[in-house]
Amino acid sequence: MELKEYQTRALDALTRWREQLAASEKRLSQLITRSPELVEPGDYNHPLRAWQKLADNGDVPFPNRPYVERTDAMKRPIPHICFRVPTGGGKTLLATVAIERLNISRGLVLWMVPSNAIFAQTKAALKNLEHPYRQALERASGGNFRFLEKNTPFDEPMLADSLCVMLISLQSANRKNNKEFLKIHQSSGAYMSFFPDIDDKDGHTKLRGENPDLEPHGADERITHSLHNVIKLKRPLIILDEAHKAYGQQGNDSDEYRDTISNMNPRMIIELSATPKMTRSNILVDVPGSDLKTEEMIKLPIEVRSEENVDWRNTLDKARAKLDELHGAAKPLDHNERRYIRPIAVVRVERTGKDQQDGEHVHAYDVRDHLIKSGVPECGIAIKSAQEDNLGQEDLLSRNSEITWIITKDALKEGWDCPFAYVLVLLDRTTAPTAITQMVGRVMRQPDARLTGQESLDRSYVYCGYTDVDLAVKRVKTGLELEGMGDLHQNGSVVLGSSLSSPVKTLTVQRRQQFRHVEIFLPKVRHRSFDGGWEELDYRRHILPEIDLGIIGAPEPQSAHANQPREETSIVDLDATGITEKSYGNQPLDVDESVNIAWYARHISDVLPNPFQAARIVQDTIKRMRNAKQNDSEIYAQRNPLVVQLRSHVKAELDKQAEQIFLKKIESGDIQCNLETTDHNYRMRPSLKVPVPEDATQLQHHGEPVQLPLFEKTYAHQYNNDERSFALYLDQAKALQWWHRVAVRQDGEYFLRGWRQDRIWPDFVAVMNAKSDKPGLLIFETKGTHLEGHEDTDYKKRVLKALQDSYNAGTMTVHNGPAKGIFRLVFFREGFPDAETAFRELQAAYA
Amino acid sequence: MDKVLTGESLPTFNDLAAALLWTAAVVRDEHRELAPQNDDGLFYQTEDADYYMLYKPDIEWLQSKKANLHEERAKRIHDTGKKAVVFAADKYMSQRFLTDLDISFCQLPYELFIKA
Numbered sequence: 001m002e003l004k005e006y007q008t009r010a011l012d013a014l015t016r017w018r019e020q021l022a023a024s025e026k027r028l029s030q031l032i033t034r035s036p037e038l039v040e041p042g043d044y045n046h047p048l049r050a051w052q053k054l055a056d057n058g059d060v061p062f063p064n065r066p067y068v069e070r071t072d073a074m075k076r077p078i079p080h081i082c083f084r085v086p087t088g089g090g091k092t093l094l095a096t097v098a099i100e101r102l103n104i105s106r107g108l109v110l111w112m113v114p115s116n117a118i119f120a121q122t123k124a125a126l127k128n129l130e131h132p133y134r135q136a137l138e139r140a141s142g143g144n145f146r147f148l149e150k151n152t153p154f155d156e157p158m159l160a161d162s163l164c165v166m167l168i169s170l171q172s173a174n175r176k177n178n179k180e181f182l183k184i185h186q187s188s189g190a191y192m193s194f195f196p197d198i199d200d201k202d203g204h205t206k207l208r209g210e211n212p213d214l215e216p217h218g219a220d221e222r223i224t225h226s227l228h229n230v231i232k233l234k235r236p237l238i239i240l241d242e243a244h245k246a247y248g249q250q251g252n253d254s255d256e257y258r259d260t261i262s263n264m265n266p267r268m269i270i271e272l273s274a275t276p277k278m279t280r281s282n283i284l285v286d287v288p289g290s291d292l293k294t295e296e297m298i299k300l301p302i303e304v305r306s307e308e309n310v311d312w313r314n315t316l317d318k319a320r321a322k323l324d325e326l327h328g329a330a331k332p333l334d335h336n337e338r339r340y341i342r343p344i345a346v347v348r349v350e351r352t353g354k355d356q357q358d359g360e361h362v363h364a365y366d367v368r369d370h371l372i373k374s375g376v377p378e379c380g381i382a383i384k385s386a387q388e389d390n391l392g393q394e395d396l397l398s399r400n401s402e403i404t405w406i407i408t409k410d411a412l413k414e415g416w417d418c419p420f421a422y423v424l425v426l427l428d429r430t431t432a433p434t435a436i437t438q439m440v441g442r443v444m445r446q447p448d449a450r451l452t453g454q455e456s457l458d459r460s461y462v463y464c465g466y467t468d469v470d471l472a473v474k475r476v477k478t479g480l481e482l483e484g485m486g487d488l489h490q491n492g493s494v495v496l497g498s499s500l501s502s503p504v505k506t507l508t509v510q511r512r513q514q515f516r517h518v519e520i521f522l523p524k525v526r527h528r529s530f531d532g533g534w535e536e537l538d539y540r541r542h543i544l545p546e547i548d549l550g551i552i553g554a555p556e557p558q559s560a561h562a563n564q565p566r567e568e569t570s571i572v573d574l575d576a577t578g579i580t581e582k583s584y585g586n587q588p589l590d591v592d593e594s595v596n597i598a599w600y601a602r603h604i605s606d607v608l609p610n611p612f613q614a615a616r617i618v619q620d621t622i623k624r625m626r627n628a629k630q631n632d633s634e635i636y637a638q639r640n641p642l643v644v645q646l647r648s649h650v651k652a653e654l655d656k657q658a659e660q661i662f663l664k665k666i667e668s669g670d671i672q673c674n675l676e677t678t679d680h681n682y683r684m685r686p687s688l689k690v691p692v693p694e695d696a697t698q699l700q701h702h703g704e705p706v707q708l709p710l711f712e713k714t715y716a717h718q719y720n721n722d723e724r725s726f727a728l729y730l731d732q733a734k735a736l737q738w739w740h741r742v743a744v745r746q747d748g749e750y751f752l753r754g755w756r757q758d759r760i761w762p763d764f765v766a767v768m769n770a771k772s773d774k775p776g777l778l779i780f781e782t783k784g785t786h787l788e789g790h791e792d793t794d795y796k797k798r799v800l801k802a803l804q805d806s807y808n809a810g811t812m813t814v815h816n817g818p819a820k821g822i823f824r825l826v827f828f829r830e831g832f833p834d835a836e837t838a839f840r841e842l843q844a845a846y847a
Numbered sequence: 848m849d850k851v852l853t854g855e856s857l858p859t860f861n862d863l864a865a866a867l868l869w870t871a872a873v874v875r876d877e878h879r880e881l882a883p884q885n886d887d888g889l890f891y892q893t894e895d896a897d898y899y900m901l902y903k904p905d906i907e908w909l910q911s912k913k914a915n916l917h918e919e920r921a922k923r924i925h926d927t928g929k930k931a932v933v934f935a936a937d938k939y940m941s942q943r944f945l946t947d948l949d950i951s952f953c954q955l956p957y958e959l960f961i962k963a
Contacts, residue, residue: 002941002942002943032890096947143848174880318932338930338949370936385873448946450943530918530919538940538944540939540940540941540944541918541939541940541944544939545912545915545917545939548933549910550910550911596849597848597849597853598848598852601852603958609938609954610910610914610915610936610937610938610955611936611937611955611956611957612854612906612910612914612936613910614852615851616853619853650911656962694899762880
């Protein structure tokens with residue numbers, strides 16, 4: 001499964017964190033060795049130091065939030081970060097690839113999940129050889145992956161030789177649930193290999209001396225041979241799924257969960273959550289709902305149709321009419337594109353019990369009977385309740401399935417979100433508003449994560465019979481927030497409320513009067529297609545095939561920090577590039593240290609997908625090391641730093657070539673960024689749909705609304721402080737016709753492309769008055785000064801320069817001749833000198 | 848796996864195709880020689896799908912661009928009007944692009960390795 005752009009960004013952030021963490025630990029280690037008298041207590045907190053460095057570089061989403069510190073049972077600081085990813089955003093995939101990216105290829109990983117339903121889903125995925133999660137772990141381990149549960153026997157050699165992921169429920173780890181909890185604390189012969197022999201009193205004394213937090217076996221000196229003690233000794237990476245459920249809420253219970261996890265002595269914790277609490281988690285990656293929208297993973301907008309005091313049959317009939325309409329739209333899609341979608345409605349009722357049909361409450365059987373009377377075939381209706389499960393193991397995505405209606409109360413499992421589910425119907429009188437919030441996420445996943453191009457099939461629908469429409473809309477928004485997509489209803493018109501009886505308007509902002517009836521075009525970055533036409537530049541199709549992988553050789557040798565399997569140190573747990581392995585057992589490890597080319601090739605497959613080329617570069621690297629008299633054991637000890645070196649070397653080489661190819665193609669005219677007379681330009685929309693909070697105010701300057709935005713109203717809450725300053729600066733530029741703030745990653749918004757895969761979303765676009773009929777274009781990407789010199793900043797700066805140089809270079813344009821354009825990176829500095837220069841350059845070009 | 852990746856021991860087209868066909872389509876046809884039937888590597892057809900493989904037991908060829916699925920070939924395969932499964936070392940497009948062309952891509956040699 002290919003990673004989405006935001007997933008790649010998230011993993012890059014993880015890599016930066018890992019590197020800072022390693023650097024911070026290395027500094028501490030060197031300080032302790034060289035000048036122990038200079039070590040201050042705060043120096044031991046290397047995760048905090050690393051985080052501060054990232055915050056200073058602007059590499060965390062909330063740099064002004066304090067770092068949340070945690071320590072383990074031995075009072076060592078625990079590095080812990082959180083991926084904030086909306087529901088349906090592929091956070092589990094992200095976690096599996098994160099293991100790979102952290103170069104964890106052996107040892108124990110503890111994967112903790114909050115519920116039985118998620119346990120079952122995760123287990124099924126990790127055990128399925130073809131599932132992307134499993135495949136990521138196979139890659140991470142070079143084919144030596146083992147799935148464990150808490151009762152699965154495992155031993156020291158297995159951990160030394162394989163990547164062992166143990167799936168465990170939070171309940172098992174929490175003292176409140178005595179039965180499950182006790183199991184992991186019980187002594188068992190299965191864990192003998194991790195401890196000294198039972199009669200080895202000195203061994204036990206030594207082990208307790210080194211690890212006083214281990215649980216003793218009764219009153220004697222021996223250590224309990226329990227899973228809990230094994231975990232404490234092996235110090236696993238902990239993946240904490242739905243972290244907010246473990247300790248997101250305030251209160252003693254959640255403190256207990258947090259402490260329980262900390263006391264397992266994790267070497268690192270990666271949390272996954274749609275709604276983490278800032279007071280508990282260090283959010284390294286914040287994926288907004290708009291990223292999911294951009295990647296076409298969710299069906300938006302959500303049409304909410306609701307009215308108070310309507311008979312439930314009326315609501316159901318309206319929903320059925322909508323579902324029929326959706327089936328009508330899906331048929332040609334199947335016929336013409338062989339894309340099969342069978343829209344499904346999920347109905348929530350008040351009663352499902354076989355003896356609860358009382359004529360007063362809306363019962364599943366009432367709904368079923370009404371649907372059958374309306375012409376829905378009985379085989380198309382499934383009741384899902386505690387007593388009755390017509391769904392069973394039905395594959396709803398299969399053509400063989402006939403189900404189009406699912407009736408339930410609350411038996412749909414947590415995490416159930418079938419992409420074919422389009423319509424949510426709430427028929428319960430008392431809890432409908434709450435149910436909207438809880439269930440709206442179930443109908444939002446886009447089939448195949450790909451828009452259909454048919455508006456009705458790219459939306460989701462909520463029908464509610466007993467709630468005022470405003471309340472229903474509010475509840476949908478709360479639901480979006482709970483799914484981690486709160487940004488969506490802030491930035492776009494994603495919730496369209498209307499009464500069941502009469503439609504209600506949505507807020508639309510038109511362009512200002514003088515621009516209302518003119519076409520406004522912006523240049524797209526395009527590539528000549530192989531049939532002679534033009535299409536949007538695509539890194540994989542237009543840049544990658546030109547790259548000559550054959551000239552990428554082995555990286556220069558470096559003195560990688562050795563990483564011995566038996567190494568033991570009290571502080572450094574993470575070397576410069578990966579996680580060290582430790583063994584406290586008395587059995588010598590039998591580790592296969594022979595060079596495994598495939599293992600390396602897999603570890604760099606994200607940057608160099610051709611495995612045969614990857615193998616060649618790895619082979620050359622290993623050959624060079626052997627020529628330098630390094631044996632297999634020494635090479636094995638350096639495998640993690642080597643992977644990092646290989647990856648960054650290959651990435652840099654690819655990037656170097658990609659830039660040259662991009663520039664060369666601009667020069668040859670195969671890549672263009674012009675305003676063409678053909679229909680390949682970006683066409684500015686005539687209006688925007690903007691959701692506006694009740695207390696919102698328009699962006700103002702000296703008490704008056706701003707004058708020059710392209711659209712007649714722009715609201716202050718849509719800008720942060722820096723953006724607001726820049727917008728006001730542009731608004732005072734008298735030479736401008738208009739300016740427009742690009743709403744980042746909104747569907748249909750304007751973007752550019754460079755020589756990398758990611759799109760570039762400029763922050764502002766403006767058009768300058770010109771003496772001729774060829775107005776000058778200004779495209780601004782804005783950055784804080786702290787990001788000056790940052791790798792990503794430099795990349796964008798170079799791309800913008802290249803695009804500016806190529807803009808309208810001598811071709812026929814919509815303006816009947818070349819117009820001028822400035823593409824500029826602007827730092828937020830007093831007076832915006834970068835923008836000032838841009839204005840002067842553009843004016844000079846027209847002089 | 849190392850021997851395949853480094854070219855030390857590469858299976859024949861027939862052996863690799865047979866193994867992949869078994870894992871991908873649960874089809875075993877021991878009496879039939881599987882060989883490329885056209886320049887695009889078509890080696891097997893069922894009612895539902897066509898199976899293609901870009902492969903030669905030659906490490907230099909596998910490291911070259913010829914071993915990768917490129918756009919022109921993908922469009923040609925799409926033009927046959929049938930669903931297709933393509934086995935190759937790499938591809939010059941996203942899976943989404945291929946999905947639009949009704950093509951499933953499976954990477955060599957990992958496809959064999961993961962499902963083994």
